[in-house]
Amino acid sequence: xxxxxxxxxxxxxxxxxxxxxxxxxxxxxxxxxxxxxxxxxxxxxxxxxxxxxxxxxxxxxxxxxxxxxxxxxxxxxxxxxxxxxxxxxxxxxxxxxxxxxxxxxxxxxxxxxxxxxxxxxxxxxxxxxxxxxxxxxxxxxxxxxxxxxxxxxxxxxxxxxxxxxxxxxxxxxxxxxxxxxxxxxxxxxxxxxxxxxxxxxxxxxxxxxxxxxxxxxxxxxxxxxxxxxxxxxxxxxxxxxxxxxxxxxxxxxxxxxxxxxxxxxxxxxxxxxxxxxxxxxxxxxxxxxxxxxxxxxxxxxxxxxxxxxxxxxxxxxxxxxxxxxxxxxxxxxxxxxxxxxxxxxxxxxxxxxxxxxxxxxxxxxxxxxxxxxxxxxxxxxxxxxxxxxxxxxxxxxxxxxxxxxxxxxxxxxxxxxxxxxxxxxxxxxxxxxxxxxxxxxxxxxxxxxxxxxxxxxxxxxxxxxxxxxxxxxxxxxxxxxxxxxxxxxxxxxxxxxxxxxxxxxxxxxxxxxxxxxxxxxxxxxxxxxxxxxxxxxxxxxxxxxxxxxxxxxxxxxxxxxxxxxxxxxxxxxxxxxxxxxxxxxxxxxxxxxxxxxxxxxxxxxxxxxxxxxxxxxxxxxxxxxxxxxxxxxxxxxxxxxxxxxxxxxxxxxxxxxxxxxxxxxxxxxxxxxxxxxxxxxxxxxxxxxxxxxxxxxxxxxxxxxxxxxxxxxxxxxxxxxxxxxxxxxxxxxxxxxxxxxx
Numbered sequence: 001x002x003x004x005x006x007x008x009x010x011x012x013x014x015x016x017x018x019x020x021x022x023x024x025x026x027x028x029x030x031x032x033x034x035x036x037x038x039x040x041x042x043x044x045x046x047x048x049x050x051x052x053x054x055x056x057x058x059x060x061x062x063x064x065x066x067x068x069x070x071x072x073x074x075x076x077x078x079x080x081x082x083x084x085x086x087x088x089x090x091x092x093x094x095x096x097x098x099x100x101x102x103x104x105x106x107x108x109x110x111x112x113x114x115x116x117x118x119x120x121x122x123x124x125x126x127x128x129x130x131x132x133x134x135x136x137x138x139x140x141x142x143x144x145x146x147x148x149x150x151x152x153x154x155x156x157x158x159x160x161x162x163x164x165x166x167x168x169x170x171x172x173x174x175x176x177x178x179x180x181x182x183x184x185x186x187x188x189x190x191x192x193x194x195x196x197x198x199x200x201x202x203x204x205x206x207x208x209x210x211x212x213x214x215x216x217x218x219x220x221x222x223x224x225x226x227x228x229x230x231x232x233x234x235x236x237x238x239x240x241x242x243x244x245x246x247x248x249x250x251x252x253x254x255x256x257x258x259x260x261x262x263x264x265x266x267x268x269x270x271x272x273x274x275x276x277x278x279x280x281x282x283x284x285x286x287x288x289x290x291x292x293x294x295x296x297x298x299x300x301x302x303x304x305x306x307x308x309x310x311x312x313x314x315x316x317x318x319x320x321x322x323x324x325x326x327x328x329x330x331x332x333x334x335x336x337x338x339x340x341x342x343x344x345x346x347x348x349x350x351x352x353x354x355x356x357x358x359x360x361x362x363x364x365x366x367x368x369x370x371x372x373x374x375x376x377x378x379x380x381x382x383x384x385x386x387x388x389x390x391x392x393x394x395x396x397x398x399x400x401x402x403x404x405x406x407x408x409x410x411x412x413x414x415x416x417x418x419x420x421x422x423x424x425x426x427x428x429x430x431x432x433x434x435x436x437x438x439x440x441x442x443x444x445x446x447x448x449x450x451x452x453x454x455x456x457x458x459x460x461x462x463x464x465x466x467x468x469x470x471x472x473x474x475x476x477x478x479x480x481x482x483x484x485x486x487x488x489x490x491x492x493x494x495x496x497x498x499x500x501x502x503x504x505x506x507x508x509x510x511x512x513x514x515x516x517x518x519x520x521x522x523x524x525x526x527x528x529x530x531x532x533x534x535x536x537x538x539x540x541x542x543x544x545x546x547x548x549x550x551x552x553x554x555x556x557x558x559x560x561x562x563x564x565x566x567x568x569x570x571x572x573x574x575x576x577x578x579x580x581x582x583x584x585x586x587x588x589x590x591x592x593x594x595x596x597x598x599x600x601x602x603x604x605x606x607x608x609x610x611x612x613x614x615x616x617x618x619x620x621x622x623x624x625x626x627x628x629x630x631x632x633x634x635x636x637x638x639x640x641x642x643x644x645x646x647x648x649x650x651x652x653x654x655x656x657x658x659x660x661x662x663x664x665x666x667x668x669x670x671x672x673x674x675x676x677x678x679x680x681x682x683x684x685x686x687x688x689x690x691x692x693x694x695x696x697x698x699x700x701x702x703x704x705x706x707x708x709x710x711x712x713x714x715x716x717x718x719x720x721x722x723x724x725x726x727x728x729x730x731x732x733x734x735x736x737x738x739x740x741x742x
Contacts, residue, residue, distance in 0.1 A: 012071035019063040055724060062718045069711045077707070091202045093136040093158070094128055095235075096121055097188040098176070099210035099242075100141040102337035103663050105178040106211065106243055116242040116688040117209045118173045124207065125169040127693040128161045135161035138196065139172065142183035142210075143585065145191045152191040180337045180635050181585035182663035184216040189226045193233075204235040209688075211243045212674060214667040220677045227681045237683040240691055243668055248278035250285065251338035251664035253309055254581075255328045257345055259481060259574035261566070263381025264321040264347045272328050272341070273311045276304040277665045290327040291316060321349040323654045325638055338664035342638055342656040350383035353569065354391075354400040358408030358436050362386050364547040365406050367555045368432075371565040382569060389415060397422045401573040406547055407434030410441055416452075423453055424536030428572025431540070432547040433503050435461070453540050455517045455533035459504035464523055472524050474499045475554075480520040480532075481571045482541070482564055493560035499523060501551035503544040539572055582657045588630040590641045590653065592618055597651075598644045601628035606637025606657075633657040 098121065104113045121139070128135040139156040155172050159165070185208060192206060217223070230237055251274070258269040272289075276282050285301040296314075304310045318324045323346045330339040353372060357365035369384040389408050392415035397403060403422065405411075411419075423429060431454070439458040446454035464474060473495040477483040486494060505528060511517040520541075521530035532541045549556040582588065590601055599618040618626035633639060636659050643651045669677070671685050686692075 012074070013068055015071065016064045016068045018067065019060050055721060059718065059721050062714060062721060066711065066714045066718060069707055069714060073707045073711060091134045091136065092128070092131070093138065093196070093202045093204045094124060094161075095138045095192060095196065095204060095206045096124065096140070097145075097185065097192075097206065097208050097210075098139060098141050099183075099185065099208075100143050100176065100179045100181075101183045101663055102178055102180050102659060103182075103213055103335060103666060104211055104242065105336060106247060106249075106334050106666060108245075108247055108334070113211050113242040114178050117240075118176070120209055120240050120242070120688045120691050121173060121207075122166070122170060123691065124693055125161070126166045129163065129165045131161075136202070137161055137165065137169070139169075140188055140191065140195070141176065141179070142185060142188045143179040143181045145183070145188035152187075152195050154195065158196070178337075179585075180659050182583070182660035183585065185210060186223055186226070189223065189230070192230065192235075198233070204233070205238065206230055206235050207238045207240060209240045209242065211666075212239070212241050212669050213663075213665060214669050214673075215662060215665045217669050217674065217677055224678050224681060227678060227683070231682050237681070239674070239683050239685045240688055241668075241671075241685070242688045243666075244687055244689075246279050246666050246668055247334040248280060248282070249334045249338070249664050249666050250282055250304070250330055251275050251277060251335075251661045252287070252328050252330060252341035253661045255326065255341040255343045255658075257343070258313060260570045261351055261381045261573070262345065262347055263351050264349050265317070265319050265379055266381035267315050267317045268345070269313045270316050270326055270343070270345075271311055271313050272299060273309050274301060274304060274330070275309040275661065275664075276306055277667070278334075279306065281305050286331065287312070288329045289314065290325075290329075291318070292324055316345075318345070318347055321347050323347075325654065325656075334666065335664050337636070337659050338661050340636060341658055341661075342636065344638065344654045344656045351381050351401045351573065352399055353382050353384045354397070354403045355384050355386045355406065356389055356392060356404065356408065357386060357406040358389055358410075359406070359434070362406075363550065364432050364434060365404070367548045368404055368406070368565060371555070371562045372569060374562070380566065392418055397427070398425065400427070402428050402430065402569050404430040404432065404547075406432045407436045409436045409438055411445070413445075416445060420453055420535070423538035423540065426537040428539045428574075429453065429541075430568060430572055431542040433458075433542075433544055434546045434548075434550065437503070439503070450512070453533075453535040455531045455540055455542055456505055456511075456528070457509060458544075459506055461501060462504040462527075463501055464499050464525065467524070473497065474524050474552075475521060475529065476524075477521045477530075478519070482520065482530075482567045485563060485567060486560070493558055496558060497552065497554045497560070499529065499545055499552040499554075501545065502527065502529060505544075541568060541572065582633065582655060583660050584633055584636050584657055586633060588633050588639055588641075588655060588657065590618075590628050590643075591621070592626040592628070592643065594620070594624070594626050596646055597626065598646060599626050599628075600644055602642040603630045604640040604642065605630075605633075605635070606639060607635055 098117060100114070104117065106113045125137060128137065137156055137159045138154055140152060140154040144153045144155075155176065156169075159168075189206075189208070196204070227237060253273040253275040255270070255272050258271045260268050262268055272287055274285060274287065282304040283302065285304060287299040287301065289296045289298060299312045299314050301310050301312055316324075316326065323344050326343045326345060328341045332339065355362075355365040355368055357363075365384075365386045369386060372382040372384050373380055389405075389411055393412045397418055400422075403419070419429060437458075439460060442454055443457050446452045447457050448454075475494055475497045477486065477494065479487065483494075502523065511519065516534035517531065518533070519528040519531050521528070521543075523529050529545060530541065530543050532539065534540075545551045547555060555561045588603065592599070592601075597618075600615045601618055602615045616628045616630070618628035621627045628641070630639070636657055639655045639657055641653045641655070643653065645651060674685065
């Protein structure tokens with residue numbers, strides 16, 4: 001039995017009677033007109049009457065058929081019977097792309113987004129199972145599409161739909177849970193072609209079952225191109241939205257140590273950030289904390305405005321060296337996965353710092369060393385080492401968490417290369433000038449027109465003249481991490497600093513706009529005293545005076561010097577120590593020194609009751625190291641890599657893996673907004689709760705295209721018959737008529 005996509009349009013078949021009605025109306029308009037030549041025409045008509053009436057009747061039927069065919073083309077008839085086998089295109093392939101990112105765990109009183117998605121997919125499968133002609137089914141989750149280092153892994157691939165298919169689909173969906181990834185639709189849509197081929201021999205319907213969050217669809221340029229490609233491949237496209245509102249949700253956006261010296265027994269601030277993705281402000285938010293599995297006092301956040309992130313700090317102090325775990329947790333809300341955050345803080349027993357002094361007496365280095373490690377009951381965790389400039393060329397620098405250059409006259413070229421490599425890798429370098437420093441060498445070798453690590457060109461040493469009429473302090477500082485601890489105070493200690501001598505800079509010099517160079521401290525006369533810049537991944541801070549109380553009195557019995565140097569060390573070391581965030585869904589890679597470790601690595605995952613993964617053999621890398629990888633970290637938590645040392649000892653490394661907190665942004669797009677983003681894409685859109693399987697998607701072959709070809713044939717035939725049935729005098733007759741008129 002045939003069916004129709006838009007059956008209400010069949011009322012348009014009433015228009016088939018219009019040609020008959022028009023003919024009857026024209027008959028009523030005929031008038032008898034006496035005419036002498038009429039007798040001759042009547043005789044001719046009697047001879048040709050039958051043939052003329054036949055052509056006129058055929059013309060009328062053609063015009064009625066044209067109207068009927070036009071209505072049927074618009075109504076789109078479907079051929080459901082076995083006759084579809086003779087017309088081709090009877091196999092229907094349902095390709096379901098299921099969003100299983102953790103925003104699909106969004107819960108409300110009536111259920112969750114994933115429950116809505118499963119119900120819709122079950123409905124599609126059940127309707128497909130009721131069809132007569134062949135149907136196939138593919139189910140692919142977003143998180144299993146385009147997996148790193150592996151091909152897409154569908155839950156169902158070209159599975160034949162039969163009488164038992166609905167039960168198999170139900171069992172498959174029951175095993176599917178929301179992942180902890182932030183996987184979007186891009187990889188899933190892109191994988192349709194490579195996974196299934198061209199699909200010229202089937203009618204392919206692609207269903208995107210998702211929550212259509214604004215974060216992933218606002219910038220949908222590449223995705224729109226992919227969907228247009230599906231259109232061009234003649235696949236039907238259906239977008240099914242599983243949520244209809246934005247619900248309240250908070251997420252822990254980050255949990256990481258603040259800048260500071262990280263060493264065993266040294267207090268350290270840890271910063272937790274909570275972001276409000278909900279439609280209303282959140283008040284009195286409690287962040288529960290744990291240190292190495294032990295509960296500690298929670299952090300309270302008074303209010304988090306809509307769309308904002310609020311950061312709070314809390315102090316930790318681990319007495320032993322090694323890796324320590326800090327965990328933060330929020331109370332339950334619409335989405336649970338982003339309510340947890342993990343951090344691993346690796347604390348050494350001490351932090352090595354290199355102090356390089358060009359003066360044989362190393363006066364500057366000794367004052368810096370005393371400020372960094374005063375001794376006695378004061379524990380800073382810093383372990384300064386004083387060396388000459390030659391040390392830079394002969395020894396590896398990567399193990400130092402800060403390098404300071406003091407009062408040097410020259411550096412070997414190899415030392416400059418080593419310092420720049422250290423900075424490129426994320427190290428921090430501090431510089432204090434003095435009487436041994438030479439402007440020409442620094443400008444030519446270290447500044448190099450802005451290409452070197454030194455942040456500015458130097459002039460000659462200058463005296464800061466005493467101005468008895470001006471009461472301003474010699475030193476004024478900007479808002480910067482090194483001096484931020486002095487903010488909000490009168491800076492009584494800083495105000496007592498006197499500077500007598502410093503290196504000047506060219507009068508026309510100023511930091512290039514949009515560069516990383518910045519003046520962070522000035523002298524009373526406006527000249528720069530401290531300047532910073534970024535070089536590669538590292539930081540450089542230069543003081544244009546001495547660290548020792550030679551050109552100034554700062555280090556002489558002034559507590560602000562010790563505080564500022566401690567903060568400077570924390571600022572310079574912060575870049576290198578910071579651990580890159582590891583997200584769920586990405587591989588976990590461990591690098592080993594082949595001289596110290598054997599190539600077997602065993603990973604332990606944080607899933608409940610999960611057994612450790614089988615041992616993985618590390619493989620050599622281009623850098624001469626060994627590397628082992630866990631292909632995918634599937635859940636958030638603390639992962640362990642168990643290593644075997646060359647001497648037979650064992651070592652365990654811990655890694656924190658977290659969810660992508662931005663996936664907790666539950667803002668949804670309306671159908672109008674989605675239509676704007678997907679301009680030009682042909683698709684059907686529906687809310688999951690109102691979704692009904694479109695009959696044209698699964699019922700059989702759509703005959704509208706065939707009828708369109710038939711309509712073209714009918715129109716041509718109608719024109720030819722209309723021409724034949726009308727009177728056209730011969731050309732010769734027309735010429736005589738014109739001559740007679742003349």
